[in-house]
Amino acid sequence: MxxxxxxxxYKFEMARWGRTFLQSLVSPVIATSLYFVVFGAAIGSRIxxxxxxxxxxxxxxxxxxxxxxxxxxxxxxxxxxxxxxxGTIYEHLSAPISPVEIVTGYVGAAATKSIIIGLIILGxxxxxxxLKIDHPMWMVGFLVLTAVTFSLLGFVIGIWADGFEQLQLVxxxxxxxxxxxxxxxxxINVLPPIWQKISxxxxxxxxxxxxxxxxxxxxxxxxxxxxxxxxxxxxxxxxLVWWIFKxxxxxxx
Amino acid sequence: MxxxxxxEDLWKAYAQGFEALxxxxxxxxxxxxxxxxxxxxxxxxxxxxxxxxxxxxxxxxVTVGGHDIIKDYRAAREMIGLVPxxxxxxxxxTVWGTVSFSRGLFGKWPNPAHIxxxxxxxxxxxxKDSKLITLSGGMKRRVLIAKALAHEPTVLFLDEPTxxxxxxxxxxxxxxxxxxxxxxVTIILTTHYxxxxxxxxxxxxxxxxxxxxLVEDKDELMxxxxxxxxxxxxxETLDNIPPELNGHHxxxxxxxxxxxxTYDSQGPRTGITHLLTDLGQAGIRFxxxxxxxxxxxxxFVDLVRRDR
Numbered sequence: 001m002x003x004x005x006x007x008x009x010y011k012f013e014m015a016r017w018g019r020t021f022l023q024s025l026v027s028p029v030i031a032t033s034l035y036f037v038v039f040g041a042a043i044g045s046r047i048x049x050x051x052x053x054x055x056x057x058x059x060x061x062x063x064x065x066x067x068x069x070x071x072x073x074x075x076x077x078x079x080x081x082x083x084x085x086x087g088t089i090y091e092h093l094s095a096p097i098s099p100v101e102i103v104t105g106y107v108g109a110a111a112t113k114s115i116i117i118g119l120i121i122l123g124x125x126x127x128x129x130x131l132k133i134d135h136p137m138w139m140v141g142f143l144v145l146t147a148v149t150f151s152l153l154g155f156v157i158g159i160w161a162d163g164f165e166q167l168q169l170v171x172x173x174x175x176x177x178x179x180x181x182x183x184x185x186x187x188i189n190v191l192p193p194i195w196q197k198i199s200x201x202x203x204x205x206x207x208x209x210x211x212x213x214x215x216x217x218x219x220x221x222x223x224x225x226x227x228x229x230x231x232x233x234x235x236x237x238x239x240l241v242w243w244i245f246k247x248x249x250x251x252x253x
Numbered sequence: 254m255x256x257x258x259x260x261e262d263l264w265k266a267y268a269q270g271f272e273a274l275x276x277x278x279x280x281x282x283x284x285x286x287x288x289x290x291x292x293x294x295x296x297x298x299x300x301x302x303x304x305x306x307x308x309x310x311x312x313x314x315v316t317v318g319g320h321d322i323i324k325d326y327r328a329a330r331e332m333i334g335l336v337p338x339x340x341x342x343x344x345x346x347t348v349w350g351t352v353s354f355s356r357g358l359f360g361k362w363p364n365p366a367h368i369x370x371x372x373x374x375x376x377x378x379x380x381k382d383s384k385l386i387t388l389s390g391g392m393k394r395r396v397l398i399a400k401a402l403a404h405e406p407t408v409l410f411l412d413e414p415t416x417x418x419x420x421x422x423x424x425x426x427x428x429x430x431x432x433x434x435x436x437x438v439t440i441i442l443t444t445h446y447x448x449x450x451x452x453x454x455x456x457x458x459x460x461x462x463x464x465x466x467l468v469e470d471k472d473e474l475m476x477x478x479x480x481x482x483x484x485x486x487x488x489e490t491l492d493n494i495p496p497e498l499n500g501h502h503x504x505x506x507x508x509x510x511x512x513x514x515t516y517d518s519q520g521p522r523t524g525i526t527h528l529l530t531d532l533g534q535a536g537i538r539f540x541x542x543x544x545x546x547x548x549x550x551x552x553f554v555d556l557v558r559r560d561r
Contacts, residue, residue, distance in 0.1 A: 002327070002360045004356075004357045004358075004360050004361055004362050004363075005357055005358045005359070005360055007357060008353075008354050008356075008357025008358050009357075009358070011357075012346075012350075012354050015350070016345075019345060083343075086341055086342065086343065086344065087337075087339055087341030088341050088342065088343055090307055090335070090337050090341065091335075091355060091358060091400070092358065093305075093306055093307045094305040094306045094307055094330060094333065094335050095330060095358040095359050095360075096326065096327040096328070096329075096330040096331045096359060096360050097358060097360070098327075248309060252307065252308060252309055
C-alpha cells in the first residue's frame with residue numbers, strides 16, 4: 001500500500017479546492033440559499049404540507065442531494081481530467097501506485113469536498129426552515145455512499161472526456177435533469193400513476209427518497225430498496241473504473 | 254559494472270499496426286551515463302516510456318534493479334525518475350508544492366531537507382513559492398528535473414532535457430547531471446544536441462526505425478568510426494595530384510588550393526611523415542596545415558544514412 005501517494009493526491013486535490021474556494025464552496029451555498037428563499041419562503045408558504053412536512057423543509061434533503069450529485073461528479077471528473085489535459089498524468093502512470101490507490105486519492109478528495117458542501121448546505125437550511133433528522137446515522141450513511149458513488153462516476157467521466165465540453169455534457173444533460181425529475185422538489189406520489197412508474201427508472205428517485213426518509217421518516221420507495229439501488233450503482237461505477245485500469249482506456253497507449 | 258536495467262527482445266506495435274520497437278535488447282550499467290540517439294520517430298521516447306510504465310509493451314521483458322517492470326512494478330518504479338520531453342506542469346501549483354507532490358506520489362514520506370537540497374542544486378530555491386505559470390521555459394524544465402529527483406531515484410531518464418534551454422542553463426544542467434552520476438545515479442538521456450552526448454555519455458546507443466543499430470562505449474566508437482583528416486593549404490594551386498603522390502590517396506579541395514589526407518590516428522603508422530617527405534620531394538610547398546576529427550554527429554549521420 002503506497003500510503004504517501006494516496007495522501008499526496010488527496011492533499012493536492014484538497015489544496016486545488018482551496019485555491020478555487022469561491023467557486024467550489026461559496027457558489028453552491030449561495031445557489032442553494034436562493035432555492036430556500038424562493039421555494040421555501042416565497043412560494044413555499046403558499047404550498048400545503050407534503051406528507052406532514054412543511055414544503056420548505058421537505059425540499060432540504062432533495063436540495064442537498066442535488067448539490068451532492070453535481071459537486072461529486074464535477075470535482076472528481078475535473079480532478080482526473082486536469083492532469084490528462086495538462087499532460088502531468090505521466091507522473092501518475094510512472095509512479096509506484098496501484099489503480100486502487102489513485103482512485104482512493106481522487107475519489108476520496110472529491111467525496112470529502114461534496115460531503116463538506118452538503119453539510120454546509122444542511123447548516124444553511126437550518127437558518128431558513130425548521131429541520132429534524134429522525135435517522136442521523138442513515139442520513140450520514142446515504143450522504144457518504146452517494147458522494148463516493150457519484151465521485152466514482154465523475155472519475156469515469158473525467159477519464160472518458162476528450163475535452164472540456166464533454167466534461168460538462170454528462171452533468172448538464174443527464175445528472176441535473178435526473179435530479180430535478182427525481183423528486184427533489186416534490187414527492188413522486190403526487191404524479192399521475194403512469195409518471196410514478198416512469199419515475200422509478202430514474203436512479204436519483206431512490207437517492208432522494210432514501211435521504212428524505214432519514215430526515216422525516218417518509219419515503220416514495222422503501223429505504224431498503226433505496227439502499228440496494230445506491231449499492232448497485234456503486235458496484236457499476238467500481239466495475240467501470242476496474243475496466244478502465246485493466247484496459248488502460250484513454251490512459252495508456 | 255553491474256547491470257541495472259535489462260531489456261530483452263522488447264517489441265511495441267501500436268493499434269494502427271505501426272511497429273515502434275522491433276526486438277530491442279539492451280543492458281544499462283549501474284552508474285553510467287547512457288545516451289540514446291536517433292532521429293525523430295526512431296522509438297527513443299517509446300523505449301523510455303515502456304521502462305517507466307507509461308506505455309505497455311507488446312512483448313519482451315524489462316527489469317530495473319532485477320525487478321520486472323510489470324510483475325514487480327512498485328519496486329521497479331520506485332527506483333526511477335523521469336523527466337519528460339514535453340513541458341507539462343500543474344500551472345497553478347507552486348514549485349515547492351509540485352515537487353513535494355511528486356515525492357509523495359513515488360511512495361516517500363515528506364522530507365523538506367531533501368526537497369530544499371534538490372531545489373538549491375537546480376537554482377530553484379528562490380522560486381520555491383512561485384507558481385509554475387509564472388516561470389520561464391528553462392525554469393519549468395528544471396522544475397521537471399526537481400520533480401523527478403524528489404523521491405531520490407537511482408535511475409534517471411532525461412528525455413531531451415535541454416530542448417529549448419539557453420546555453421548558460423544547459424551548462425548548469427549538465428553539471429547537475431554530472432553531480433548526480435558522481436553520487437551513483439544511473440542516467441539515460443536522449444538528446445538532439447549530439448555534442449552533448451559526446452561530452453557527457455559513457456556509452457552511446459543509436460536507435461533507428463525501432464531497432465538499436467549500435468551500442469558502443471563512446472571513446473571506442475569515436476576511435477572506431479572517427480576519422481582524422483589533415484588539410485594542407487598550398488602556396489600554389491594544383492590542377493591534379495602529381496602521380497608520385499598517388500600512393501597517399503589524397504584529394505584536392507577548394508579549387509586546388511588544399512590537399513586533404515585522411516588517416517587513422519590510432520593506427521600503428523599515420524603515414525604523415527612519409528607524406529610530408531614526398532611532398533617536399535615533389536616540390537609542393539604549403540603555407541598552413543590543420544587536422545580535424547569526425548564528430549559524433551558525423552558518425553551518427555553516417556550510421557543512420559547507412560541504415561536507410
